[in-house]
Amino acid sequence: MGNLRQALFLGHGMATATLGNLRIASKRHPRIESAMAERAGVISELDDINELVRLHQARIRRFVFCSTGDPDLADTITQDTLLRAFRGRESFRGDCSLSTWLTGIAINVTRDHLRSGRFKFWKQLKATAIDVHEMASFLPSEGISAERRVLAKERVKELYAVLETLSYNQRTIFLMKFSEEMSVEEISEMLGMGVNTVRTHLHRALKAVRSKLGATL
Amino acid sequence: MTPTYSTHLSEEAFDDVLIGLGSPESEAHLAACRDCRLRVNAFHADVALFNSASMAWTENQPVLLRPTARKTFHRTRLAFVSWAATAAALVGMAVVVWHHDGPVTPSRATPNVSQPADTEAQIAQDNQLLQAVNAAISPNDESPVDEYKLFQKRHSHLKTHHK
Numbered sequence: 001m002g003n004l005r006q007a008l009f010l011g012h013g014m015a016t017a018t019l020g021n022l023r024i025a026s027k028r029h030p031r032i033e034s035a036m037a038e039r040a041g042v043i044s045e046l047d048d049i050n051e052l053v054r055l056h057q058a059r060i061r062r063f064v065f066c067s068t069g070d071p072d073l074a075d076t077i078t079q080d081t082l083l084r085a086f087r088g089r090e091s092f093r094g095d096c097s098l099s100t101w102l103t104g105i106a107i108n109v110t111r112d113h114l115r116s117g118r119f120k121f122w123k124q125l126k127a128t129a130i131d132v133h134e135m136a137s138f139l140p141s142e143g144i145s146a147e148r149r150v151l152a153k154e155r156v157k158e159l160y161a162v163l164e165t166l167s168y169n170q171r172t173i174f175l176m177k178f179s180e181e182m183s184v185e186e187i188s189e190m191l192g193m194g195v196n197t198v199r200t201h202l203h204r205a206l207k208a209v210r211s212k213l214g215a216t217l
Numbered sequence: 218m219t220p221t222y223s224t225h226l227s228e229e230a231f232d233d234v235l236i237g238l239g240s241p242e243s244e245a246h247l248a249a250c251r252d253c254r255l256r257v258n259a260f261h262a263d264v265a266l267f268n269s270a271s272m273a274w275t276e277n278q279p280v281l282l283r284p285t286a287r288k289t290f291h292r293t294r295l296a297f298v299s300w301a302a303t304a305a306a307l308v309g310m311a312v313v314v315w316h317h318d319g320p321v322t323p324s325r326a327t328p329n330v331s332q333p334a335d336t337e338a339q340i341a342q343d344n345q346l347l348q349a350v351n352a353a354i355s356p357n358d359e360s361p362v363d364e365y366k367l368f369q370k371r372h373s374h375l376k377t378h379h380k
Contacts, residue, residue, distance in 0.1 A: 062275040071278065138273035139266065152266050159267045177236065178264045179271075184236060199236065206232045213263060 045098065046089040052082055056099065060106050063180060066163060067172045068110060077113065081106040096186065103180050104190045107172065114168075132160045155213070162212040166205055173198055174205040226253050235260055 045051050060081055065074035084105050085092075092101055136153040144152065163171050173191070176182045184202070188195045226234065230243045234257060239247070247253050 058272060058276045061278075062271050065275065066271060135270050135274040138277060139270045140273065153270075155263050156267050156270045159263055160271075179268050184238060199233075199238065202236050203229065203232050206235060207228070209260075210228070 046085065046092060049082070049086050052086060056102055057082065059099065059180075060102055063103060063175055064106055064110060066160075066175050066179065067168070069164065073113065077106060077109050080109045084109065099180070100182060100186060100190070103176065103182070107190065132157050135160065158213055159209065162209050166208060170201045170205040170208075173201045174209075177202060225250060231256065 045055065057078055061074050061078040064077045064081075065071050068074060068077070081102060085102055088105075092098070096104075136156040139149060139152050139156065163174065166174065169191075173187055176187045176190075177184070182190075184195055184198050187193075188198045191198070193201075225231075226243055226246055230239070231253070233239045234243050234247060247257065
């Protein structure tokens with residue numbers, strides 16, 4: 001953790017310098033100024049490991065858990081992702097949002113785990129069934145009747161069950177699109193796939209979802 | 218009053234709308250067709266429920282801190298070093314055993330082991346003991362064969378031959 005503290009210390013200095021640059025650039029065009037302020041904010045966010053964890057840990061963990069189906073592995077990958085992001089924060093160019101950049105790192109870390117064969121994707125349904133029930137019970141209850149809540153829980157469980165049946169690529173792309181709200185182009189670029197390939201994966205995933213969730217879709 | 222259509226969006230066109238790649242015709246149909254719009258809204262509502270539940274669940278799970286990659290690397294390196302040391306020890310033992318049970322070599326036949334130097338008293342004692350042994354085993358009685366002096370002849374023959 002000594003290195004991390006040192007990195008944190010250095011990172012603080014860099015944020016100050018960035019803010020210094022922002023003051024110098026304050027006479028520029030408002031749009032440029034706004035973009036620079038946004039970037040400065042992101043860099044500042046990246047410089048503080050605690051802030052990075054606070055703002056992004058749950059989202060990355062959710063993505064990796066739903067993608068791999070393994071909560072323990074999701075913890076490990078989330079931790080590795082945030083650490084890699086922090087250590088490699090100099091390489092963040094601001095071409096995409098910080099969330100998208102972090103999701104890309106999480107996908108790479110997951111791929112590394114997949115290649116090394118350190119875990120098996122998607123354990124048996126029995127092993128994860130408890131998590132699904134538990135997850136479904138975390139639905140917000142404000143303003144929802146008990147009956148609607150029961151129905152909503154069923155829908156969550158059904159959608160999760162469908163995701164389990166998808167291939168890793170289909171599931172990951174589905175989550176990138178509908179949970180991470182990334183565009184098809186962003187997914188295509190991040191995964192190194194053609195736009196049409198991404199589209200095909202999404203079509204297959206949606207077909208499976210539609211067949212499971214019934215005639216309403 | 219929203220018109221109802223006898224034909225709705227095809228599955229592919231519907232999925233393209235969900236993906237965000239809907240054609241202008243699909244978008245126009247969606248704007249006008251209440252049924253298709255309800256289907257799209259139902260899908261997004263289900264996904265929103267799933268996202269909300271999974272996020273709330275994730276936020277409530279205790280985070281298990283694990284050793285970082287660097288620590289894992291150190292652990293792996295330590296394990297490698299220990300395995301290498303064990304292997305080296307085993308190889309060393311195998312070499313020793315092989316030398317012990319292996320073919321007799323000149324060095325094995327004449328081991329280069331330093332012996333303590335014999336003292337003169339010990340040498341004299343050993344000589345006395347050897348003489349006593351010789352006296353004990355040497356025949357006192359003359360053999361019947363001695364009268365033929367075979368051994369003397371043989372010894373003299375050997376001496377002449379050597380000369």
